[in-house]
Amino acid sequence: MRKIIASTFLSLDGVMQAPGGPEEDPTRGFTLGGWSANYWDEGMHGEMGALMGQPFDLLLGRKTYEIFAAHWPFAGDNPVTHLFNKATKYVASRSLTKFDWVNSKPIEGDVVAGVKALKAEDGPYLLVNGSANFLQTLNDAGLVDEHSIWIFPVVLGRGKRLFEEGAAPKALELVESKTSSTGVMMNRYRPKGRVVPGSFALPECSPAEIARREKMKRES
Numbered sequence: 001m002r003k004i005i006a007s008t009f010l011s012l013d014g015v016m017q018a019p020g021g022p023e024e025d026p027t028r029g030f031t032l033g034g035w036s037a038n039y040w041d042e043g044m045h046g047e048m049g050a051l052m053g054q055p056f057d058l059l060l061g062r063k064t065y066e067i068f069a070a071h072w073p074f075a076g077d078n079p080v081t082h083l084f085n086k087a088t089k090y091v092a093s094r095s096l097t098k099f100d101w102v103n104s105k106p107i108e109g110d111v112v113a114g115v116k117a118l119k120a121e122d123g124p125y126l127l128v129n130g131s132a133n134f135l136q137t138l139n140d141a142g143l144v145d146e147h148s149i150w151i152f153p154v155v156l157g158r159g160k161r162l163f164e165e166g167a168a169p170k171a172l173e174l175v176e177s178k179t180s181s182t183g184v185m186m187n188r189y190r191p192k193g194r195v196v197p198g199s200f201a202l203p204e205c206s207p208a209e210i211a212r213r214e215k216m217k218r219e220s
Contacts, residue, residue: 002124003126006144009150012151017033019035022034025160039182039183052127057090060128060129060131064129072085135162136167146175151184153182176188
């Protein structure tokens, strides 16, 4: 069985939209594209190299596929270009009819069923880059095996988020954490089942707490 790893650059307030450049994804009026560019250091390049240092295929949403297909085939002679060109690109799209980037193919039919079929195969792990809308589907279906989330010390205020409102609740386990010289937290998380609530409430409710709860019921 193949593992799905989602690699996401995230702001402190959870925005993942257009980290690479102003023209990457200006949808919904987003004007801060390229917010991650000035934080990179050698350690971050090394960590990204380690993530991509074993064989992988790409699992992409339509917009990220179009961004990558317009960039990487023309990016010159560098290791990332070779890796991305070599990888098979599986694309979730209802509208694309042409897949000109070498080794690209659509996910046919129901996307969740298609991804489950890919996971059931033998082969390299499936790397998801960007693909904010597609990730909502993968997360809600419980198909992501690991999140590589790099949290940048910036607040963007608006934009597409890794976990949008209404996302399926889940607990995650932190399995690794490193910090760059620029303050970027490079974390790896794995699913840890359902959310288990607890409570710091007093064993017996005070009169003030009882009144507060009654007030909350009236206001809800």
